[in-house]
Structure formats: C-alpha cells, structure tokens
Amino acid sequence: MEERIPLFVALRDIRFARGRFALMGTVVALITTLVVFLHGLTGGLAGEASSAVAGLPADRVVFGAPAGAAPEVSFSRSTVDDAALAAWRAAPGVRSAEPFGVAMTRLAGASAAVPVGAFGGTAGLLPPLLSGRAPGDGEVAVGERVARDAGLRAGDRVTLGARSGVTVSGVTADRGHAHAPAVWTTLATWREATRQRQPTALAVRGDGRPSGEAARATKAVGRDAALDGIDGYVAEHGTLQLIQGFLLVVSALVVGAFFTVWTVQRRPDVAVLKAVGASSGYLVRDALAQALAVLVAGTAAGGAAGFCGGWLAARSVPFELGAATAAVPMAAMVLLGLAGSALAVRRITSVDPLTALGASR
Template identity: 30%
Template sequence: MYLAIREMRFAKMRYSLIAVIMLLVSFLVLFVSGLARGLAYDNAASIQNMDADYFIMEQDSDHRFARSRVGEQTLAQSGSIAGRENVQPLGVGMTTVAAEGTSRKLDVTLLAVSPQGWLMPEVTEGKAIGTQSEGLVLADDKLKDAGVRLGTAIVDQATGMKWTVGGFVANESYSHAPAVYLSERDWRLRMQHAADGTDGSTVYSAIAVKTDKKTAGRLAAALPNAEIVAKSAAVAAIPGYKEEQGSLMMMTAFLYAISALVLAVFFYVVTIQKRSQFGILKAIGTSTAYLARGIALQVALLCAGTLLTGVILIRAVEALLPGGMPFRLEPSVLALTCGAFAGMALAGSLLSVWKVTRIDALEAIGGSAA
C-alpha cells in the first residue's frame, strides 16, 4: 500500500491524466444509464406505477393494450375468482387533443379507470374525479408546458368529445405521451361515440388484477379466450420499448468494455515502463503478490475518486436538465452502475498484474543496465 500511494504522489501528472480519462468514461456511463432508465420510465410510467400484478387481455393480442378488447362478462368472471376488490377495468387509447379555442394539437394517452379504484393515481393539483363527475379528467403535469391549466377544456380530435381538466398528476405517461385519466363513464361514451362498443356493452383494453401466481393460474384456466399477462410482460410489449432499451443497453455495454480496455492499456503501458523498477524490487525480495496488490490498489483509488466526482457531476447536470428530459437515475441503479464500472476497471488491470508476474528480476535488471 505504501509503495502504491507513494508512486501516485510522485507521478502526479501521469495518474492525473488517467483519472481524467476514467472520469470522462464514468460520467458517460452514468449519463447513458440515466437516459436509458429515464426513457424506459417515460415509455411505461403509468403501467409501472399501477398497483397491479397481472393484466387480463384478449387472446392473441401480443400482450399489447391497443390490440386487446375484453368485455364486462370477463370482468365479472375474473372478479368471482380473484375477488371483486382485486380486479379493476382499464381502458387505454392513444389520441390527439387540442385545448378549446386553440389550434395546437397534443398527442396523449387516454387511461380509463374507476374513479374510486386503486388504479387511480394520486392527484398533485386540483381535485380527484368522483363517481358523479361528468366530463372531468386528470392530466399529467407535463401538459402544463403546452398551456393546459386547471379548468382548461380539451377536445378529442377523434370523436369531438370535450372534457375539462379538473386536476393534475405527476410522472404519468404511456408510450412517451402524457396520460389523461378519465372515468369509466366517459370511456363508455367515447367508445360508443367511436362505434367500438357492441350492443351498448362496455369494452375495455384490459383488466388489472392484484393476485398471486396461483390465482393467476386459476384465472387462465377459467378464461380460455383471454391471456393472463404479468406486468413486466405488458411493459415490455409497449411498442418500441424493447427496441429502445436494447439499443441503449448495447451502448452501455460497449462503454463498459471500452472503459476496461482503456484502463488495461494505460496500466499495461505504465507497467512496461516500470519493468526495470519491478525487477529491482523483486531482486531485493519484494513478492509478486505485493506488487500485484499495489496495482490493484492504484486502480481502486482512481476508481473511487473518479466515481465520486462523476456522481457529483451527474447530479449537478441532472439538476440543470429541462423538466421534459427523460432522465432517471435511482440510488440503487447508481450504486449498481458504479459497482459495475469499478469491476470492469479492476478486470482491466489484470493484464498489468499478469505482466508483473512474468517479470524476471535478473533479466529486468540486465535490461536496465544495458
């Protein structure tokens, strides 16, 4: 330990340059990780925030809400098996709205839930939708940037229906579109207006269920024309979700590999430059294990310092990002990313450790003398 720290103090410029490279790479890894998490959450926030374990969807719908249609009979059957308090109807529809009196069009996702049910999100401003509320909706607060306020009337471009924004919710979106929550009654009227209903019956996109795996199996057996879809599968089936995350995860994986390669090359070159010194140390009795621990300690110290600085920088940048920027880096993800980066850095230093074990003391000293 003494040798490793003393060497870093002596060659400040050399290790400072290595630290700068590590800082840049670690910052890029953290930023891409936060962007990946932010995009994933923005794409499926409303579904992920729901207190549901499974969704009942139409068979052969590929687990997609937009392709699924389930009726009131399925709702009643699932309630008799899982308990009426554990099932909630859910309507999902993409549409375009415009604030009354303006020509600006906004893409939103309509989510129909029971006003007093457990799918209804917490209201951050305004008032919640009641069972007697007619024409009132809750809008994601990102719509404020488009000029939508409490009491603003929005018009559905597909059906011509008009609703009034009675309150706002936070962090509710689907397929990167802000969510607008409406009551079952308004959903029923919209479906009938769009001629999607049959014989006046209400058709939903899915049925949310809070239950265990055993009861989910019973539901699957009792509903042969429906599919019981886990929440994670429903999220993964959102259009573009897997492709978007796959691209970002590949970028992150390449960054990890690049960081390991860069550090391996840096420390390998430094090790070669110190070959004669290592030979002298071995000749006077210094063990190979001691020298290997010194290299590992140098990498660990550089990792700790650069990661701490990187975390401070990424939090500062996060605070400066605009509100609409999909960036999300939870403490657990931050810790996992830092741990993975440190692991890759230590793995990259193994090449230098291997080189140290191969150094022959007499040969190294002779090479130095020559």
C-alpha cells in the same frame, strides 16, 4: 504482516507519473459522465414511456386478444372481453381484476391541443390527485404538465379524442405513456373518446388464475414485464442500455490497456521489488490498489459531472437520476475497470526477479 493493503509504491508512482495518471483518470471521468448521463436519460425516457403503467395498483397485468388470435403483451393489440373479465374475477386467489383501456389520442382545450395517453378505468387506478376530484362519466383528470401546457384547471371543458364536452374534474401527479402525458377518465367515456368497444387489459391483484378458455385467451404478466407491451419501450430501453453496456466495456478495455502498458514499463521495478523480497501477491495488490485509486477518483469526478450535466439538461430533455440509481453505473465502472486492470497486472506474477541482477549474464 505482508497482507496489509500496499499502496506505498503505488501512490508514489501516481504522484511521480501524475501526467499519465491524470490522463487516465480524465478518460475514466469522461466515460463515467457519459454513462451517468445516459443512465439518467434512460430513467427519464422510461418515466415518460411507462410511468402510468408502472404506477398501476396491480400485481399483474392481463392481456387479451380478439377471438382466434393468440394473446400478446401489447397494449396496442390487446383487448379483453366480458367473458375473460368474469373468468378472472371468479378465479381463486384473485383479489381484484379491474378492466382498463389505454389508447393514444388528443386532448384539445380552448387554447391548445396536446397528444395524450388516455386511460379509462375506475378511480382506484388513478395516480395521486393534486386538486379536484376523480373523474366521473364525461369527465377527465389531467396531469400537472397537461394542465400547465394547455392552460387547464378543474371545470374547464375539453375535447378528448372523439368525445367533445368533457369536463376537467381534477389534476393528478404527472404520469406518462408512450412519451405522451397520461389523462384519466372512466371506461365509458374512454370508449366514446377512442371508439373502442372493449377495455385493453386487466389490472389484477392476487396470485390465482382462471382455467379453461379464459386462460388460453389471456396472458398475465407481472407489472414490470407489462412495460414491454408499450409500443417502442423495449427497443428504446434496450438501445440505451446497450450503449451504456458498450461504454462500460470500452472503459474496462481502456483501463486494462493503460495498465498493461504501465505494467510492462514497470517490469524492471517489479523485478527489483521481487528480488528484495516482495511476493507476487503483494505486488498485484499494490497494482490493483493503484488502479482502484484511479478508478474511484475518475468515477467520482465523472459521476459529479454527469449529475451536474443532467441537472442542466433536465430543462430540455427527460432526465431522472437519484444517488442510489447513479451508484449502479458508477459501481459498474469501478468493478469492470478493476477487472480490466486485473487482467493487465496479472503479468506481474510472470516477472522474473533474476532480471534485476542484469541482462548480461
């Protein structure tokens, strides 16, 4: 019978010491706001840095290297020659291997110029077209944002890197690469615009791989792992995740410290409850339920504030957050806070009920 969720004393303690618990809940809420906001910012920055590569219709991305060099997962250093392309296309289990080029360059229209990540490849690699058609040679498809910022529409003439007289063929959904909007053209036009001779990498479908020299000269990674090949992506993403991790740890420590002090203050009450027959398990569950109530309330308030703040900030900074993705840092806040509380309230088990009979004996 005693195994039900306690909360009888816990909730009344919260009501009685509402100032202290409100302060703790506010701290949890503020940290949650920060974590959720950073999570949304991480998502937004990741989208700007990697959505073009992340959206490639490929199982794996194959990186190459100039003769004599070891292949690396890096879009700025990788280059794939015709022999490697042929070997990958011929490899058993490989359904398709499409070469594509990636380079940072500049797109200049009649009224504005914008830095872009220029992708060159087949029409099959293109993100969804919103208007116009896929680019042919001498043409480029631009994202919505580029079209809006540079005042472009299908049929306009632009200069893409070193290639002038390129026609805008259509507008695609927005994609980003290394914090610049992505534009899409054919491999031949990409070569002219960027003055590159070889494509950067291969977008591969299927699970086979070639053998011999082609295997040694190339490195294939899953599409998600290929994001690490975008310049600055790992450092930026890692830094933001590290900050979030620190915040979660700080939160767990703060909650743990609060409940340590609270448990010490409650020792006389705990001794009395034990003396009248409460088991340590009942009292630990009561204390954890109390911590959970504070954490859930604080996290919910902080999460809502983070959402609202992010919605407002999204007008000036990249911010991407859905309910499902926000649930991850919020659940982490609750779980780590609970872990911190558990370390604190374990002291309940060591309270001697004999002390309830007084210290004079």
